[in-house]
Amino acid sequence: MRRSVERVTDQNIRELRSQMEEVLFESGSITEHLRHVARDADYCLLLSDATGIVVQGYADTSASREMAEEGLATGSRWSESAIGTNGIGTCIVSRRPVTVAGHAHYNHTLKGFTCTAAPIFAPDGSVMAVLDFSGRSVANSSECSFAQHIVRQAAQSISTALFRKCHQNSCIVALSREPEAMPLALNALVATDETGRLLGATQDALSFLGVAELADLGGLHIQDLWRIALDELKPLSSHNVRLSGTDGSNFYVTTFLPKKKTRSSSAPSGKAQQKARSNFKSEPLELDRVAGSDPKMRRNVELCRKLLDRDIPLLLLGETGVGKDTFARAIHLESNRSQKPYVAVNCAAIPDTLLASELFGYAPGTFTGGLKAGRVGKIAASNGGTLFLDEIGDMPIDLQAHLLRVLEEREVSPLGASAPIPVDVRIISATHRELPQLVEAGRFRRDLYYRIKGAQVNISPLRERSDIAELVQRVIEDEQGAEGAEIRIAPEVHDLFASYRWPGNIRELRNVMRWILSVHSDPVITLDHLPEELLARPENPQRGRVHLASDAASEPPADATLEHACERIEREKIIDALTVTKWCITAAAADLGISRATLHRKIRKYEILSPNQKV
Template sequence: MEGNALKFRGKKELLSDYLATTIEKIFDPVPVPIILIDAETRIRVINKVFADYLGFSKEELIGRKVLEIDKNSRFPYVFKAKKAEIAWKHRFENGHTAIVHRIPVLDENGEVVYGFGLVLFQDVEEFKDIIEKNKLLETELHHYKKQLKEIHGAKYSWDNIIGNSKKMLQAKYIAEKAAQTNSNVLLLGESGTGKELFAHAIHNGSGRNYSPFVKVNCAAIPSELLESELFGYDEGAFTGAKKGGKIGKFELASGGSIFLDEIGDMPMEMQAKLLRVLQEKEIERIGSNNPIKIDVRVIAATNKNLKELVEEGKFREDLYYRLNVMTIEIPPLRERYEDIGQIARLLLKKLSKQLGKYVSKISSDAMAYIKRHNWPGNVRELENVLERAINLTDSDTILPMHLPVYLTKNTKYTMDSPIRPLKYIIEDAEKEAITRCLKYTNGNKLRTAKLLGISRSSLYDKIEKYGIK
């Protein structure tokens, strides 16, 4: 074991041979896989359990980088992010799937000096077995608890709504005011604009924030099942009904909020029943004649024009006016151009963490393409584009080459557009001036820089920025 004892060195020794040997002696008897790596992600100490789990001897592992042993390791990302990952599901290169901890150890200057890893459960099935053994008996109470597990609650707050554009600030202002009331809220906006984000924030910003927040996608549930989902049913209400009946979403949301997404796709028959619920503040389960009083605030959302649906006879006018108390129109991304950069950087940080690749920058050229795009799919489309770019880049920066072709070839504004942001007009004029001057000087960059009144280094930067050949 002493042959495996490691010396951690930087500018000075961080661990003595004696201490490394001592740690190794402590690690080996522990029946849980444990590993200790240095700042370069080289394995310094690993116990026998972990080595056997990986299918190597300890001697084969000591001194090697973790990515050489397991290409799926997230330790390099953890070191860059300087944040621990606790109880993560991880699939090792040898096919094993486990629940693991990855913890960076920082010095007094905040720099990573070690990494500590521990496998909580060597197999996900082992984890599932433990959960199963601790389950309560299948009682009616347990049945309801299982139903409540489906309620994730409101995860987002006002801080998650990014943007300082005039339209976004106006939408957020109305939403914050609506949150302080018990009135119904109607969220209007294109797909991908963040209607659900607003619904979460409204609930969390209200006096109901400690009560349930229940989400229902009216377009995703078959029309014949929607009534039982919303209002529940009694035992024996129909063939196949569960023993003891089923509690509906409105009852689950008692005291809190119910988010009815895609309300424009609700069948007309259900619209009439929903209207009664909003008017009478009570519901009836299928198969029951006993009304149940409810205290629920309704937050509805749609990407459709409800006024047009009312005129076409596809949406009840009385329900529309019952819902249309506090209406919030969420602007599409193309109408809040100034927010795109901030949103892109926030998404980049989120996706980088999810994908385990430390990508923290978007080049100015790539950002220019991002800002010029029309974004018909709004934030959802932007998130997909950035995820693709992160997967393609081999550095910490997203470049134009990592963006989809449709983004770099088609821009929001063209040279023929009657109105364009001043920034693009200036950039086009600058590019044209440099190109003409280079032609005039036959490509002499020193002379070009003097004629334009800029430094040679500045000229080189602009040539690279505009892709001038």
């Protein structure tokens, strides 16, 4: 049989991507890793929906792009009914990983391909997507085995991540045949409510349960399968225990209980699950979430939206940690390039000797010890999409001329190549440096500066934003999912956050909140939960506080009241305790017989600063 590969319309693709938003998001980091593998092997990487339509295809080399033109591309239809035996279609029907090579394809036009595909399962056990690795047909069985292994592992990881996300409010029982297995890396998982009633299981767990399909688990409890109640496993949470299956074989289970789960919420309601999915899909990438409610950031968003699909380079300015990469990614996601690659390069993090090959790539045989097939540079890899050049102020001056040529001529010349490659790339640059000063000092090309400064956006440091409380709550919900809505911040913590200088900006805020949420499980975050270094560092040097060294010398006015005199004595006692303990808050609080939170409140009340804090 000979039949060309059918393609669906762009509108169909957009609709399918919208329906598959969850799996596309969850598979993002995994497919990005697979793209590197596919690039080195001249393979195409495809992700299809449950009907066999490719919703996302990657072809990052000239050889793979040729295959994409022959049908291995976004929008192609690979169901068995449409094209006969093939990797994706046969995988959907068989519900298992398959490799279809050469003449095994029913359609003779595909005999030049070897296609390896693996199913991605939804939490309910249905096939919701297929991951496919396709290349030219070869007789090398080891190459086929490698493709089978990597695609199967990737599909399993995505399926497991989707299962964990769906059952984030359930008890998770991880299963293994090995006593020393790492539970968090296992793919054989069972979800239960707090009574032990089975709610679901991954495909890898079915053999442990002695059933062929998830439907066979309806109404069963853990005790029905293994003669042990879930309550007997709960005290062993995070530690495995050996059990015997119905066939007499031994295996090991590790039970993980949901965080902050109460007895009254053993089974998440439909509304709760819907809210969890909504939070899951609303990562802080879109411009509205990046901007928050801060007026200046809202004006930045209005400007960027006017320029979204205009061919105008953007220059983002701001201190380290303000979220320039997040802002650039949000611009990409809202533009008409959103389905094309977003490639970020930190010019300050790559050694000067490697930055050229990283950006421009190199041709085969250019370097001794380099990749035999050469390397695709970041500029070419972002073709059709967005290239984010972070810390462009640190780019070596000799490379700036090459970048300027790319911007002006819209083509890139890999190192050692004889001909340039046309590229269509949206450039977004960012820096925390003062580029005009670098231009005057001869460290940054004037012509490049005006080329990348098509429009300039100044991103506010965190200390100047008016929506810090909103950002804190968003970080909590990002980290904790639906449970984050139940966590509250004490007013004194909000006050401290509002006055703190945040030298690390949003990056520091996120790390602080991650630390608090990892170490403490209380529903209200108070000063006692904050890391010591945050409390000990200065807030705002313009607040008019008095240096500790002069505190003891100050005398109360002659007409001081009894209350003022008591406060002065208390202040001196606190200063003495802090001095003796060398500003160890915990030790000073213990000496004074008060809590750390109370001591911090009094330090702020009396405007006491340590000797090494600048006025």
